[in-house]
Every structure is written in C-alpha cells, then in structure tokens.
Amino acid sequence: MSDREKRTVRDLRRTNRSAVLRKLYFDGPLSRQELAPATGLSSGSISNVVAELTADGLLEEAGSVDSDGGRPRTLLRVARRCAYLIGVDVGETRVRVELFDLALTELARAERPLARYGYDVERVIGHIRGALADVLHDANVAASRLLGVGVGVPGIVDRSSPGGAVVHGQTVGWDAVPLESLLRASGGLPEEVPLFIDNGAKTLGQAEVWFGAGRGARHAVIALIGSGVGACIITDGGLYGGAHSSAGEWGHTVLQVGGRLCRCGAKGCLEAYVSAEAVLERWAEIGGDVGDADEETALATLLAHADAADEKAVALLDETAEYLGAGIADLVNLFNPERIIISGWAGLLLGRHFLPAVRRSAAAYALRHPVERTTIELGLLGPDAVTVGAATLPLADFLARGGRGRESATAGH
C-alpha cells in the first residue's frame, strides 16, 4: 500500500530537528524549557538538537526571561538571515519576483508587465530569469544562499511527470508546458537550488493558512475568486493535491446542470456565475452599464449600484451570493473543513459586500452538522500574497527536512 515510510535512526534526528525548527518558526521565540513538552522530546535531547541547530547557524538566542527565583531561560528563535527564499507570481498581467528572508519579510522585488498577448512561454521564462537576477543583485544575496524558488502559475500543475513539473493552463493557452525544465535550462539559477512550482491559487492559499485567516487550522479551504474561480485545499495541515496535483478545481463544480456556459466548455459551473468575469457579463446582460473600465473598477461600480439600492444590481448580487453559498456548501459537505476562507480580489470585494448572505446560503445548502462547525470568513492577505505563498513552498520543504541539506534525494523508487 505504501512503500518507504520511515527507516533508520537517522531519520529520527531529522524528524526531531524538524519538530523543533517548526515549533520555533511558527510560535515565536521559545525557551528550551518550553520546547521540550511542545515537541515531546526530553530536555536532554532538546539541548542536543538545539546545540546542533545553533552550530548550523539556523537558530539564535533572543534575550531571556526571568523565571521567579531561578536561572532565567534564554529564548531561541530561527535566524531569519540564515537563508533566503524567492517567490514568483506568474499572474494574468505580469510576472512578479520577490526575495524574502526566512521570516518571509520582503527584501527586494521586481515586476515585469506581460502584455495581453504575452503568454508566450519564452517571454515568461525570460522575465522570470531577468527579475530573479535583479532581486538577487538588489539585495546583494548570492544565489547559492537560496533555499529554493517557488513559482505560482495559473492553471494545473502536474508534478507527477518525470521531467519535472508541467503546466496545463487552459485559460492562458499553455498546454503541457514543461516549465520546470525550461526554467532550469534558462540558466537563471544554480543547479542545486530547488524549484517548486504550483498553482498560484494554491500558493496564495498556503500563505493564508500560514500567516492569514487560516492560522492554526488543520483542515481548511481557501476559496479564490478573481477573473476565474479556484480553491486551495488544506488537509491535515498540508496542501492537498490529489493524484496529479490538480485537486481543488472548485470553479468548475457544477451548480446548474445544463446551466450557463462556462469558459471551460461545460455548462453550469460555479465559475460561470460568481467569477468577476461572469458577474459582469450577467450585469451587462440585464442591461447594467459596464463601461470599458477594467474588471476591478467595473465590479466596484456594480457594488456601488447595489449600495444605492439599484434593484437590478441587488437582485444580481443576491443571486450571486446564493450560488456562492451553494458552492461553499459543496466544499463543506465534501471536505468538512474547520474554516473556509474567501479570498482573491473579487472574492474580497464581493465578500465584504454580502458575506452574511453567503453564510446563510451555505447554511441552507449544506448539511447541518458540518456547516455548524465550519466558519466562513474573508481572507486577511491581499492577492499580492501569491509570492509569499510561493516562497512558502521551499520553506515548507526546508522545515520538513529539519534544515538539513537534501543529501542524495535521488534514491528513487
């Protein structure tokens, strides 16, 4: 059923290093004393592991706290400058690259616009490579000190193929683009720096779970509404990808058999009702004025109409809230998460307008037991957090490895 699980006594150390590192990373500075019960290790082992991590330069002291009457405990934290991360957001209109330290504070960024016709693969690769060199130069960080590069892209990322991640971006016209090998071949970064590619929606979700509205949830779904609709599914604290890491395609969930035509070709998808594009389209259909502004301002205009009690706008948004609620009900019924977080630029805009209505609709369509135990909230991070989320991918790997190098990870099957 499952081959290689855990093997040697050496893996133990890695696991324990990882536990200590993770605890310190997420729960701020802690003393060795607090670390012991939190990780389940004995105080002796904590000393041992901490000494090792400190020797590796991953941990540093952070002051001390009096302990009434006794020796004060010295606090420990992860050394934020011991390594660096890069997050790349390949968006609909631009490529953005940011450089972070371990604590994910931004050190440099570079952005390259992508003209509408700009989804030429070569052009995107070139932009990434150039921007990557720029941020490293600006912050004066050697590429060798990078823990890894995370890339968030639109579309489905299939990580199960042998030559590295392959991107299928139906909406941007990418069909089986072997992004990983192309980026590698472009020579922009050293051989040994690992590359992590995933769907942009998922990276944003990961960011939201680590640092935003999802903090502490073991089971959560981040619903992302922009021009399109997607979702990031967190199960047992980690990103769920399914067999070919294309899970979470919530936007193409069927809400109306034989309903509105979606850009995916099917009928009645959630996306055909609640995406910004769809809402505006429907607004135009019932005679709403759209103008030729960009989607963002157009949506804001629609919301303003509704605020001004424009009946048509109100009705449209009511319906949208019902559909969105029904879509969320599906997530609740199928995944039973603790929390559902609505995010994405349109999701935040719409959510601020009608979150209570969405909650009501979700409660009406979902089963009572699970929906009563799920909270539905808005995301705390802006859509810009895609880069943060992308940087999170190598970071997660780093923490899971306990801050050790990746040895000969090529001990394939």
Add this chain to the structure above:
Amino acid sequence: MSDREKRTVRDLRRTNRSAVLRKLYFDGPLSRQELAPATGLSSGSISNVVAELTADGLLEEAGSVDSDGGRPRTLLRVARRCAYLIGVDVGETRVRVELFDLALTELARAERPLARYGYDVERVIGHIRGALADVLHDANVAASRLLGVGVGVPGIVDRSSPGGAVVHGQTVGWDAVPLESLLRASGGLPEEVPLFIDNGAKTLGQAEVWFGAGRGARHAVIALIGSGVGACIITDGGLYGGAHSSAGEWGHTVLQVGGRLCRCGAKGCLEAYVSAEAVLERWAEIGGDVGDADEETALATLLAHADAADEKAVALLDETAEYLGAGIADLVNLFNPERIIISGWAGLLLGRHFLPAVRRSAAAYALRHPVERTTIELGLLGPDAVTVGAATLPLADFLARGGRGRESATAGH
C-alpha cells in the same frame, strides 16, 4: 502546526514492524530476501524484525522456493488465526455482525432484522450485543482474542468528541447518539477490546479499496448509491474524514440551485436526482408504474422498461446519468483521484445499465486534464461488504501499530 510527530527510537521499531506486517499482509507470502528492498530495511533488520514478529505469533512460514543453486528462501505470511476481527453493519433494515480471521475470511455471522420503527437506540444496541455474543460462541473464539470491533452506521460519525464516537443520523432519526459509550456500557465486550465506529458508506469504501476495485489506488473516491447517496474518500491511501470526520457527504452536493427538494431540506442535491428513492419518485411523477414492491425490485422494473425502449424510462435514465456524471465531475475536479468507483446496490444496478453514459457526462462536465487521468468503474464488492469494511478499521489499526499492543495510549495531550 502539528505537535507530536515522531519521537523516540522505539517508534522506529513500531514503524518497521508495521511496514513488514503490511507488506506481508497485502502482498502475499514473501521471503525475507524480498522483504528487505520492499521495506527499505537491511537484511539484518528484516531477520530481527521477522524473528520478533514470529515470536509474537503474528507470522508463520509458508513453504519455500528454490533459488537456483543456493539455499531456498522460506516464505513468510501473516498468521491468519493469530487474532480475530468483528465487523458490524447497522443497516437500514437489519443489524449484521460477522466474525473474521485476520485474512478477513468469514468465520461466523449473525443477523437481526430491524423493523421499520426499529431505529430505537436501545434496540439496536441490544441486537449488536446479542449478535456479537452469538458469533463468538458459534466460532468458539474468546472475546479476548479480538483485535477490535468495527461498526458501520448510517449518518455522520463525529469522532472528535471526548466521550467516544457520536452518531448523527439525520435520516434515521439519530441525533447525537453516543454509540461508543452506549455499546461500552452494554457490557457486551471486554474493556480492552477497542471499538471503531464509522459511517457505513466509508467502511464499504475502505473494503473496496483494500480488496475490491480500488486496490492499489492512493487517491480514490467510492461513490455509494442506495436509497441515499454518499461517498468514501481515500487520500494518500487512507480514509479522509475532515475536521469532524463527516467529509464525503457527496449526496448533498448541489447540482441544481433551487432544484428538487431533497430529504435533507435543501434544494437541488445530487441525492434528489440519482438516489434510488429519488429515481423512483421521479418515475412515479411522470406516470411510470411503481407498484408497491420494495425499492430494489422497483428499480429493476424501471431498468427493464428502459431496456424495452420505453421512452419515458429511457429519458429518465438519460437524465439520471447526466446528473450522476455531473456529480462525479465534481469529485474529479475537487479531489483529482486516480479512480472513481461506483457502488451501493442502486449504484451497481444503475451503473451496469448506463455506465458509458455516466462516463460521457462526467467527461463533459469535468476539466479535461484530471478527467482524462481518472477511471470510472463499478465496485467489485456487493453491499454486504460493509461488515468487511468495518472489520477493516481495527485491522488497519493493528497493522499501523505493527501488531503490538496499544500500551498506555492514554498519554493524551
């Protein structure tokens, strides 16, 4: 993020015992020589672990194979009679209890009918207790030799509450029934025999994954269609439960916002279109003759009508196939499984009739990439496998523990 991960050097042994045991359990008799690469352990450790397991009576030799010129390797297998399992199926019309050996071959069974008004909790508890005693007596097995008792029930089982599993069976009128503590209190089985309770659909799914159409799949969804509709979701080889183990409530996925009223109170649920009850209801609505036979024969009659080219029946089933396909498309989009297995008595009946149509519909409603990589098949096990699946719960626990006792598992947080 996650507390207790792995700790001591002792857990290592458990993990390795578990790996050896699992490998032997699922992949038949193997020699020590084959075991080594399969588990990632050295031949020395294999010897060691195997010796320990044999001393514990969990393994036995199973002949030997010549190895041209050398010492023949002796084959090993799990001793099927080293412990026993009980599976309980609390169904819509009866309680069934079966006793199995480790290989899950049936040794005894007992069945108690449940009158229509029979969902009285006390009655069910009494039936379980009685039938349990019967099978143990019939097969002459001491209760102390039981590895555990697995129970499959209708409704949502919340295992997150402190006093043991609680069952919320909306359809059978059970509201927060603390089945675990009630069964314990009934005194039917010794203190130390563990009790595992889960949704019957999920246990059936588990059986299908271990021994049926799902063998070998790491990501699968078993779609169960009977009077109601449910699903069992397997992620990374294990049952997915979500935050309160109520995940997989596929039947109440919305397929038609504002559509047919479902017995859950919401409108447009999948269950309101494709469950046996719903199909027959719709058949009656358009004037089909139903008679007052039980659901099973009524559905068979409908299918016979369609086979005889009764236009109304054909149209109804076409529509049903479309809805079912759309529901499956949702599963594909959201979970991206390798395999979807249609089961449940009505699912098997309907599936045999129109599986190709369902596949077409699913392909039309789901995204191309994932649906091309998912197979949609019928289950291989009959609905009777609920007991097998239930027995699988303690078995999974046993294998995960490496066949060791459960020590002081009360080292709670």
Add this chain to the structure above:
DNA sequence: AAGCTTAATTTAGGTTATGAGTTAAGACGT
C-alpha cells in the same frame, strides 16, 4: 566430497533518545 551459490543469522560499530545527576544563574531571606 569439495566447491559454489544463495539465504538467513550473528556480530561489531555507530546514532540516537532518555533520564539521572551536575553545573549555571539568579532571587530571597536573614
């Protein structure tokens, strides 16, 4: 019967975590 081949066990060596005992560092009371 000696030599060869392959299987399985034993042994030596190296990591690791535990837990008791020790040292470190400061507070408190007289």
Add this chain to the structure above:
DNA sequence: ACGTCTTAACTCATAACCTAAATTAAGCTT
C-alpha cells in the same frame, strides 16, 4: 554579605535501534 532555594541547561551512562560486514545454513553441481 552570605547561604539557601529555585529553575535552567548541560553531561554522561545506558539502552534501543539500524547498518554493514562477516558468518553460518542449506542445497546444488561436478
């Protein structure tokens, strides 16, 4: 100021474990 008390962190002996190499076991070939 001094000794006592309290708490933190480290050290070291012990036990458990896995690996790799060496050894024993079992059967075939010539």
